[in-house]
Amino acid sequence: MKEERGICELVLMLTFLIGMSLPSPTLAGDPLKVTVSILPQKYFVEKIGGDRVEVSVMVLPGANPATYEPRPRQMVDLTNSKIYFSVGVPFETVWLDKFAHASPKMEIVPTQAGIEKIPMEPKHTHDDEDHPGGPASHSGGKDPHIWLSPPLVMLQARNILSALIKADPSGRADYEANYRNFAMELVELDLKIAALLSDGDTHRRFLVYHPAWGYFADAYRLLQIPVETEGKGPTPKALQRLIADARHNGIRAIFVQPQFSTKNAETIARAINGRVIEADPLALDWQANLLRVAEQFKSALK
Ligand SMILES: [Zn+2]
Numbered sequence: 501m502k503e504e505r506g507i508c509e510l511v512l513m514l515t516f517l518i519g520m521s522l523p524s525p526t527l528a529g530d531p532l533k534v535t536v537s538i539l540p541q542k543y544f545v546e547k548i549g550g551d552r553v554e555v556s557v558m559v560l561p562g563a564n565p566a567t568y569e570p571r572p573r574q575m576v577d578l579t580n581s582k583i584y585f586s587v588g589v590p591f592e593t594v595w596l597d598k599f600a601h602a603s604p605k606m607e608i609v610p611t612q613a614g615i616e617k618i619p620m621e622p623k624h625t626h627d628d629e630d631h632p633g634g635p636a637s638h639s640g641g642k643d644p645h646i647w648l649s650p651p652l653v654m655l656q657a658r659n660i661l662s663a664l665i666k667a668d669p670s671g672r673a674d675y676e677a678n679y680r681n682f683a684m685e686l687v688e689l690d691l692k693i694a695a696l697l698s699d700g701d702t703h704r705r706f707l708v709y710h711p712a713w714g715y716f717a718d719a720y721r722l723l724q725i726p727v728e729t730e731g732k733g734p735t736p737k738a739l740q741r742l743i744a745d746a747r748h749n750g751i752r753a754i755f756v757q758p759q760f761s762t763k764n765a766e767t768i769a770r771a772i773n774g775r776v777i778e779a780d781p782l783a784l785d786w787q788a789n790l791l792r793v794a795e796q797f798k799s800a801l802k
Contacts, residue, residue, distance in 0.1 A: 532668050534583040537592060538565050540647045541585055541611065541656075543786040547682040548660050552671045556581065558595075564759045565589035565782070566731060578603045582667050585660060588612040588644045609663040611656040617642040618714060620730060641730075648781055648790070649715035650690040657682055689787055693720060693794040697801075704801045707746055708755040709765045712781035716790075722797065727754070733764055743771045753800035755779045 531554040536542050542555045549555070556577060559565045568591040570578075575598075578584070584599055584606055586592050600608060620643050646652045661679045665672050697720045704722050706713075711726035727734055727742060734742060745751075752774035756765045762776060769776045777796050783789035 532582055532664070532671075533580045534585060535578060535581040535606075536585045537587050537589050538647070539782050539784040540786040541587055543784060544611075544647075544653065544657055544682075545585060545660055545664075547685075548657060548675055548678045549664055549671075550674060550678050552668060552674060553664065559589070559591070559782070561782075561784075562759065565591055567591065568595075570595060575599075575602050578606065581606050583663055584608045585663070586610050586612070587647060587656070588617070590644065607663070607667065609659065611659045612646055613659055615646050615652055615655050617644070617646065618718065619643065620711060620714070620726075643711070643714045645712045645781060646715055647786075648713060649719045650686045650693070650790070651719055652715055654683060654686050657686070685787065689790065690719070692791065696794045696798050697722065705749050705751060706755060706797065706800060707742070707751050707753065707768065708779075709762070710757055710760050712757060713755070713779070716793075720794075720797075722801070725751075727764060727768065728760075739764070739768070743768060746772045746774075753777050755796075755800075757781055 532549065532552055533554050533556070534545060534549070535556045535558060536545055537557075538559050539557055539561065542557050545553060545555050556574075558570055558574060559568045566589070578599055579602065581603060582605075584596075584603075586596060586608060588610070596608060599606070619641050647656065657679060661675055664675045668675075705725050706717075706722060707725050707727065709727045711724055711728065713722075713724050716722075717724040725742070725745070727739075746754075746768070751772060753776075754765050754768050754772075754774065755777050756762045757780055758778060759780075759782065765776050768774075777800055779793045779796055780789060
């Protein structure tokens with residue numbers, strides 16, 4: 501009995517000591533918890549937020565942001581987030597409202613604000629066919645892949661900066677300094693990619709399974725030819741046409757991304773006597789990845 505009491509006292513004392521040594525959640529040292537939709541956004545927010553932020557990502561690595569469904573655990577974690585940075589990927593259409601309900605005090609910041617989106621590639625002509633890829637992933641006709649063009653990331657960075665300063669005004673100087681560094685990096689990256697892809701004719705065509713590289717193509721004067729249109733795989737007839745066009749234009753490579761099946765891509769590659777090249781639009785090491793992709797494009801477009 502006495503011993504038990506002793507243990508209780510010890511536990512109480514320890515609890516007290518631990519309580520003393522832990523910072524209270526309102527102290528300045530506590531990171532600002534935020535959530536983003538996709539991995540490249542984590543890269544952007546960490547570039548500007550540095551140590552002051554802790555970033556959770558909704559669409560887990562390998563998952564597809566067109567069809568993603570958050571895990572229950574993620575919905576619970578969301579209640580700790582002060583900001584949700586959206587970017588306009590399709591799953592947000594269904595889920596942003598639910599996020600707002602689950603976490604009513606969380607601010608939802610559309611990082612795509614101020615960016616004029618381009619339409620997806622030419623309308624597909626096979627509405628009557630079945631949809632092996634499930635429901636249209638990019639319905640509404642606008643291209644969501646704005647995080648793959650450095651000039652557009654500059655605008656997203658600006659939106660992220662404003663939101664961080666608003667949520668954590670005491671970090672303003674840090675955020676602004678980080679933002680300036682990141683903006684410089686973006687300018688350098690843009691120049692590097694432009695130099696890599698500048699030789700040769702403009703509007704060189706490239707084949708891609710899922711059309712994620714439209715803004716990238718616009719920025720560096722290339723022309724994206726998608727295999728999939730609005731989330732649907734090609735019909736046999738459309739596939740034949742694609743192959744004939746690719747042969748005619750001397751295209752010898754098809755780009756794929758790890759989030760989608762490559763079966764059709766391999767068929768096309770065989771038919772054009774070319775190769776399948778992986779280019780990931782959702783990589784976390786955004787900057788290095790974009791440069792790698794640019795080099796892949798350069799080698800494929802020779
Ligand atoms: Zn996409």
